[in-house]
Amino acid sequence: MNITGNTIFxxxxxxGIGLALARALRDKGNTVVVGGRRTELLDELKGEGFGTVRIDTADAADIERAAEDVLRRYPDLNVLVAMAGIMRAEDWTRPEDFLATAETVITTNVLGPIRLIAAFIGHLQAQPDPTIVTVSSGLAFTPLKVTPSYNASKAAIHMLSESIRLQYTKVRVVELVPPSVQTDLMPGQRDNERALPLDDFVAEVMALLESQPDAKEILVERVKFLREAVQRGDYDHVVTVLNATDPHANK
Structure with missing residues (x-):
């Protein structure tokens, strides 16, 4: 993926990660359009020079509406970053506790990116240097016990990325695989000393995008402990370490 001269949604x-990445990409000379549900934040970002659009990625009709709006205003759009996602703790011994949460996570994290790709792929295939960036997680490869649906949703995104890459001949598919990063994705995560500082994560991502323009996966060093556990042959050990040290694991 080229990291300059694009129009990116x-x-x-x-x-969180989405905003930090948007700022880094803007600073590299890209036109960046930011989407979200909170209009007050979108108004602030418009003042920073971003294009903005209100979008609820859990709502199929709203994705279609927002896509039409984005493509009408930004016909040169050639990069889609399917960033939106949520992470929730679940107790799978109590169906009354986990079912509604699991459905919400899967709708947002799996159906959201699928619907976004469906809304933009026709346009992207006609653009120069088109790219789809998907966002999975280290937890797609090594599970955190308190977030089963999140783990599963990110494993689905990984395999979706692998699969559509085989079908698209003109559209590059790049999978961003974050580790735990200091954001508000989960309660307490912003202050978790074991999580990677947000600025460090985005700086490393941008360096990897620039130095590896043909990369299929963007793997910062911190995530390789999880991502490569099976290849190294220490998967069971990594699962044990992850769930013994994560502050959410025993809640």
């Missing part, structure tokens, strides 16, 4: 970029 990033739904779910009003905070």
């Amino acid at each position: 990033i739904p779910g970029a009003t905070s």
